Amino acid sequence: MLVNQFLFLGAILFCIGIYGVLARKNAVLVLMSIELILNACNINLVAFGAMWHANDVSNMSGQVFALFVIAIAAAEVGVGLAIVLLIYRNRQSIDVNDVDLLKG
Amino acid sequence: MPELLDKVWIVPAIMALSFLIILFFGKRAGTRATAGIGIAAVSLCLLFSVVVAGQWINRVNNPPTGEKLAQDIVKANGLTPQNAEDVEAEANAATHDSGETAATASGTPTVTPIALELASTGAESAAGATASEEHGSGEHGSVPPVVRTVTWFQMGGISFEAGTLVDGLTAMMLITVCIISLLVHIYSTEYLRGDIRYTHYYAFLSLFTASMLFYVMSSNTLQMLVGWELVGVCSFGLIGHWWEEKKNSDAALKAFLTNRVGDMGLIIGVAITFFAAGANSFNVLHINEYALSGAANTTLLLVGGLCLFGGVTSKSGQFPLHTWLPDAMAGPTPVSALIHAATMVVAGVYLIARLYGVFFAGLGIGSSSLHYVAFIGGFTTIIGGLLAFVQTDLKKVLAYSTISQLGYMVMALGVGAWTAGVFHLFTHAFFKACLFLGAGSVSHACHHTFDMREMGGLRKKMPITHATFLAATLALAGIFPLAGFWSKDEILAGASSGQESAYTLMLVFGLITAFMTAAYMGRAYWMTFWGNYRGHAKPHESPKVITVPLIILAACAVFLGFTNFPTNFFGLKLPGGFTTRFEHYVEPTFAFPPLQHAEFTPWLAIASTVLAAAGFFLVYQYYAKNRGPHGLTGRSGLARAGYGFLENKYYLDTIYTDGIAGATKGPLARASNWVNQNVLDGVVNGVGTVARVSAGFVYKDIDQLVVDGAVNGSGSVSEGAGQFLRRIQTGKVQQYASILFAGAVVLAGVFVFVI
Numbered sequence: 053m054l055v056n057q058f059l060f061l062g063a064i065l066f067c068i069g070i071y072g073v074l075a076r077k078n079a080v081l082v083l084m085s086i087e088l089i090l091n092a093c094n095i096n097l098v099a100f101g102a103m104w105h106a107n108d109v110s111n112m113s114g115q116v117f118a119l120f121v122i123a124i125a126a127a128e129v130g131v132g133l134a135i136v137l138l139i140y141r142n143r144q145s146i147d148v149n150d151v152d153l154l155k156g
Numbered sequence: 157m158p159e160l161l162d163k164v165w166i167v168p169a170i171m172a173l174s175f176l177i178i179l180f181f182g183k184r185a186g187t188r189a190t191a192g193i194g195i196a197a198v199s200l201c202l203l204f205s206v207v208v209a210g211q212w213i214n215r216v217n218n219p220p221t222g223e224k225l226a227q228d229i230v231k232a233n234g235l236t237p238q239n240a241e242d243v244e245a246e247a248n249a250a251t252h253d254s255g256e257t258a259a260t261a262s263g264t265p266t267v268t269p270i271a272l273e274l275a276s277t278g279a280e281s282a283a284g285a286t287a288s289e290e291h292g293s294g295e296h297g298s299v300p301p302v303v304r305t306v307t308w309f310q311m312g313g314i315s316f317e318a319g320t321l322v323d324g325l326t327a328m329m330l331i332t333v334c335i336i337s338l339l340v341h342i343y344s345t346e347y348l349r350g351d352i353r354y355t356h357y358y359a360f361l362s363l364f365t366a367s368m369l370f371y372v373m374s375s376n377t378l379q380m381l382v383g384w385e386l387v388g389v390c391s392f393g394l395i396g397h398w399w400e401e402k403k404n405s406d407a408a409l410k411a412f413l414t415n416r417v418g419d420m421g422l423i424i425g426v427a428i429t430f431f432a433a434g435a436n437s438f439n440v441l442h443i444n445e446y447a448l449s450g451a452a453n454t455t456l457l458l459v460g461g462l463c464l465f466g467g468v469t470s471k472s473g474q475f476p477l478h479t480w481l482p483d484a485m486a487g488p489t490p491v492s493a494l495i496h497a498a499t500m501v502v503a504g505v506y507l508i509a510r511l512y513g514v515f516f517a518g519l520g521i522g523s524s525s526l527h528y529v530a531f532i533g534g535f536t537t538i539i540g541g542l543l544a545f546v547q548t549d550l551k552k553v554l555a556y557s558t559i560s561q562l563g564y565m566v567m568a569l570g571v572g573a574w575t576a577g578v579f580h581l582f583t584h585a586f587f588k589a590c591l592f593l594g595a596g597s598v599s600h601a602c603h604h605t606f607d608m609r610e611m612g613g614l615r616k617k618m619p620i621t622h623a624t625f626l627a628a629t630l631a632l633a634g635i636f637p638l639a640g641f642w643s644k645d646e647i648l649a650g651a652s653s654g655q656e657s658a659y660t661l662m663l664v665f666g667l668i669t670a671f672m673t674a675a676y677m678g679r680a681y682w683m684t685f686w687g688n689y690r691g692h693a694k695p696h697e698s699p700k701v702i703t704v705p706l707i708i709l710a711a712c713a714v715f716l717g718f719t720n721f722p723t724n725f726f727g728l729k730l731p732g733g734f735t736t737r738f739e740h741y742v743e744p745t746f747a748f749p750p751l752q753h754a755e756f757t758p759w760l761a762i763a764s765t766v767l768a769a770a771g772f773f774l775v776y777q778y779y780a781k782n783r784g785p786h787g788l789t790g791r792s793g794l795a796r797a798g799y800g801f802l803e804n805k806y807y808l809d810t811i812y813t814d815g816i817a818g819a820t821k822g823p824l825a826r827a828s829n830w831v832n833q834n835v836l837d838g839v840v841n842g843v844g845t846v847a848r849v850s851a852g853f854v855y856k857d858i859d860q861l862v863v864d865g866a867v868n869g870s871g872s873v874s875e876g877a878g879q880f881l882r883r884i885q886t887g888k889v890q891q892y893a894s895i896l897f898a899g900a901v902v903l904a905g906v907f908v909f910v911i
Contacts, residue, residue, distance in 0.1 A: 074894050082890075152887030 058099035066092035079136045079146040083129060090125045094118040160208050161215065161302040161322045164373050167201045167208075167330065171366030174198075175359050182355035191345045194358045198338040198365060205330035212327045213741055219299050300746045301326075303375050303441065314436060319375035321440065324742035325509060325578065329372040332585045335712075336498035337365040339705035340490045343593055346701040347490055347600060357397060357488070364390035368499040372506060376438035377426045380510070384422065384471070384503055388415050391500050395487040407486035414470055414480035421466020422507075428460035429514055444513030445747040452517065461518030464511060465529060472504025473559045474566060475536040482543075482555040485606075489596030492551060496558045497589035502581050505565045509578050512569070516749040521572050527659065530570025530651075534665035536563030541672035545679065550595045550606045553680045557632065558588060560669060564647060567666065571659045572751055573650025575739040579720050580647060582738070583631070583639035586716060590628035590709035597621045597702050598684060603693040608683040610691035617695040620703040622685050624710035629681050631713040633674035633768045636761075639717035644670060645761045646720070649754040670764040674771030682779040722756035 065088050072085025101114015140146050160166075174197035182190040305319030341361060348357055367390055371383025389412075396408030430436060432452050433443040446452050468474060473481040481501065485492055495501060508515050508529070515521060519528050540559030547553045561584050568577030599606050601618060615622045631638035634645070648670075651662040689695065697703070720738035721730060729735075739753070 070897060074890050074897070148889050151889070155885065155887030 055099045055103045058095055062092040062095040062099070064092075065089075065095065077147045077149055079139065079148050079151075080133070082148060083132045083136070086132075087125060087129065090121055094121050097121070159211065160204065161211050162304040162320070164204075164208055164320045164322055164326075164330070165304075167204050167334075168366045168369040168373070170197050170201055170204075171362050171369060175362035175366060178355060178359040178362055182359060187349075187354050190355050190358045191341065194362050195338065195341045195345075197362060198334060198341050201365070201369065202331070202334035202338055205327070205334045208322060209327040209331055212322065212324055215302070216299050216324070216741055298745045299323075301441065301744070303439075305375055305439075316378060316438065317376060318379055320373045321375035322373065323744055323746070325506075325744065326373050328578070328582060328738075328742050329506060330369060332582060333365060333368050333372065333498045336494060336585055336589045337361070339589065339593070339708060340494045343493075343596070343702055343705045344488070344490045346699055347596055348488060351488075353397065357394070360390055360393045360397075361491075361494070364394065364494065364499055368503070371503060374440075376440060377429060377443065377511070378438045380440075380507070381422065381426055384467070384507075385419065387500050387503055388412060388419070388471075391484070391487075391495055394491040394495070395484045397487055397491065401486075404486040407480075407483040411480040411484050414477055416470075418467045418470020418477055421463040421469075425460050425463030425465075425467060428456060428463060429511070432456040432460050432514075440510055441747045444511060447513040447517040448747065448749055450517075454518070457514060457518030458520075459518075461515050462528070464507065464514065465519070465532075468504035468507055468566065469532070470504075471507075472501050472562045472566065473536070473540075474504070474532050474563060475539055478536065478540065478559045481559055482547075482552050485549070485551040485555050489551065489592060489599065492555075493589045493592035493596070496555070496592060497585040501558065501562055502565075502585070505562060505569070505577065505581050508566065508569045509574065509581075512574060512744075513747060513749060515569070516572075519570075521570060521749075527570060527662070530567050530659060530662050533563045533565070533567030533570050534662045536560070537567060537665055537669040538563075538672075541669050541676065544672075544676040548608055550598065550608050550611070550680060550684060551592070552606075553608075553676060554588070554591050554595060557591075557673065557677065560673065561588070561632070564644070564666070564669065567662055568647040568650055571647075571651045571662050573647055573754060574751055575720070575743050575753070576643065576646035576650045578742060579738050580643035582719075583643045583713070583716055586709050587628040587631040587638075587640060587713035590624055590706060590713050591632065593702070593706055593709065594621050594625035594628065597698045597706065598625075598695075600698050600702065601693070601695040602691050605691065608680060611684045611689070612687040612691075613685070613689040614695055615685040617689075618697045620697060621706060624703075624706040625685070626681065627710040628713045629677045631717075633677050633772065634670055634764055635674075635768055636765055637717065639713050639715070641761075641765070642717035642720055642722075645756070645764060646722075646754070648760045648764055649757045652757060652760055653754045667764060667767055671767040671771045674768035675775050678772045678775035679779060682775065686779075724756055726758055 069085045069088030069092060072088065073082055076082055076085065097114045097118045099114075101112070101117070104114070105111040136146055139151060143150060174193055177193055178190050182193075185193075301321050301323035303319060303321045305317040308316045308318040310316070341358075344357070344361070348354055351357060364387065367383050367386035371380055371387060374380040374383055392408050392412040395411050396405045399405040399408070426438070429443050429447075430438055433439075433446045437443065447457055470477040470480075481496075484495060487495070515529060521529065537560045540556045540561075540563055544553045544556035544560065547556060561580070565577045565580050565584070568574075568580060595606065598611065598614060598618065598621060601614070601621075602611060605611075627638065631640040634640040644666075648663060648666045651659040651666055721735045723729065723735045
């Protein structure tokens with residue numbers, strides 16, 4: 053089994069995610085792009101896990117790791133959306149460029 | 157009756173407690189209560205001491221078996237003293253099956269009848285063998301002293317111990333100190349009535365007694381040093397009791413400082429004997445035992461013995477450090493009695509007696525031509541006795557008599573007559589205390605003067621004082637059958653026939669002193685109690701509080717000599733249970749050199765008594781009958797010179813103050829001044845100049861340039877860096893993220909292409 057298709061998919065997803073994080077102004081879309089990056093990683097993990105242990109069904113470490121990442125992503129989205137919601141309440145805007153209070 | 161021999165620490169503890177109570181509550185409690193506390197405490201101590209002595213006598217009569225067994229075990233295994241305790245405990249468990257086994261755990265008090273590698277039983281023990289021979293019936297072999305120690309502190313792998321050691325000598329000293337102290341306490345209630353520092357006086361009296369009791373029961377030399385110094389401090393406080401007069405505080409200082417000279421010797425001696433003891437021990441039994449074993453370095457022992465003897469010289473008023481003792485008369489008379497009879501001055505004699513092994517082996521008593529101890533003692537008896545003739549102060553006559561008698565004791569110890577010396581200490585304590593308290597009684601009646609020229613004819617006015625004083629005088633002069641006769645005679649016998657019969661010079665010294673003692677005491681007696689009253693007061697007999705102690709002491713002075721009745725007194729042979737009891741119970745049989753015991757020598761007894769009688773007779777002719785060459789000092793230049801020589805105390809004080817102190821202080825001051833002006837000031841000024849110049853350099857070049865430059869430079873650098881870096885910090889999250897990704901890309905590139 054070749055993993056390169058999976059890796060290509062992962063790389064594409066990762067690049068889309070990077071673009072979203074760096075280029076989008078909407079904070080919700082930035083969060084969504086971060087989800088894309090995490091899922092690109094998940095694909096890689098599962099793919100490599102399946103490749104290295106194709107003959108050993110009992111070893112599921114890659115898949116299990118992906119499950120951990122999904123759980124952490126859910127938590128991260130929860131916190132991130134709460135922050136976005138509060139920013140919106142205070143400023144009536146969710147443009148990440150407007151939130152620059154730490155400017156030196 | 158509980159076993160008190162290993163619990164004697166209670167005795168000084170009682171006195172220390174009494175000291176604290178009087179010190180803190182005495183003023184509030186009032187004079188009667190103060191004296192009451194002191195007297196009650198001493199009485200209790202006396203009771204305990206008597207019990208201790210009784211138990212010691214019992215121990216000598218029934219020598220212990222369990223401990224002997226222990227010694228045998230120790231000896232067989234050749235164990236070190238540390239292990240010996242365990243073995244001994246085993247032995248005790250085997251024989252006694254008593255509570256003593258519980259004491260083996262380290263740190264807990266252990267009852268240790270010191271079990272050394274010493275040959276302890278039978279013919280192997282030189283001391284034991286001598287003792288058995290001496291007593292014929294072999295009443296007792298070797299009776300080890302009762303030693304109880306606790307670990308005081310540990311340092312450098314050596315454990316320093318504190319403890320009590322009880323043998324016949326300790327028991328004897330306990331009783332002597334307690335009796336004299338008790339009588340002095342009682343006597344002082346009257347003598348010091350209305351004194352401004354009454355509480356202070358009683359507090360110090362308690363502490364004095366406590367220190368002396370602590371000293372005599374010490375089991376090691378370090379502890380003895382503590383007791384010794386405590387005694388010195390107390391004597392300082394009591395001699396200077398009336399310190400408002402400069403003379404008195406000077407006397408206290410002189411006593412203290414003169415003792416410091418000897419104390420240096422003592423401290424060095426203690427250190428040397430510590431190393432000379434082989435096992436690095438302060439324990440007196442270890443030291444004695446090792447010194448006598450022949451394994452010790454003789455040079456070390458010689459130097460150690462000489463240093464220790466330096467301490468004895470100052471404390472016990474031996475030539476040439478005796479000069480403080482007459483000045484110590486500045487204190488209240490009961491204190492003089494205490495100092496001169498039972499405490500303080502006998503501490504030195506006790507030190508020789510206690511560390512006899514060191515003196516015996518180190519200074520070659522009875523074996524070499526170096527009779528250092530005996531010679532100093534003998535010389536002191538003569539010079540002390542001579543000085544007593546020219547004193548007009550009754551107390552000073554007694555003070556010089558004390559010096560003379562202390563010399564007698566030291567001489568006895570120096571010729572190897574241990575028992576004789578200690579026995580003389582014992583008897584002397586009582587009659588000298590009686591004489592001092594008698595002098596105090598006389599002074600109490602005569603407007604507090606001690607000048608014999610203002611006395612006379614007191615015989616009829618103070619009959620009790622007169623009778624007791626006469627008894628004590630005769631005892632001191634050694635008239636048969638009073639206490640002094642027996643002890644003095646033993647010393648003379650010891651000098652004539654004890655070790656090697658080599659002490660002819662000491663015998664001559666002793667006989668001369670016997671004559672002189674009678675003469676000067678006769679002089680003092682006649683000047684005080686006979687003739688016509690020359691003073692201005694109205695003398696009267698003292699109250700009972702004063703006379704009763706006098707009567708008790710006089711009784712002791714009369715009868716105590718019989719405690720060491722000789723075995724063969726002019727053919728009179730009493731049963732064994734009545735003769736030489738003192739020697740039997742007091743002389744150590746453990747870690748003690750093998751001594752020859754002199755037999756009673758009839759011709760010496762007769763000679764000394766005749767000499768004493770002759771002394772009395774001559775003085776009687778001179779003072780009472782007014783015969784002989786009166787006014788000789790006015791006619792003969794030689795007599796005047798001799799008198800002046802004596803009156804100025806051999807110019808020793810002059811030598812000390814003018815000669816040593818005076819000659820050194822002038823040049824020393826000039827030299828110090830020169831050093832100060834040239835060396836010290838030069839150094840100080842030089843240091844100042846150098847400091848100023850270097851400070852200028854430091855300010856200009858280092859502080860301004862380097863330090864300030866560094867501080868300012870770092871400030872401007874960080875400001876510039878901040879100005880640059882603030883441009884990067886835009887607050888825009890996505891800019892940060894792009895830098896982060898760029899960094900990640902660079903790192904990935906490095907990983908892929910470089911590594």
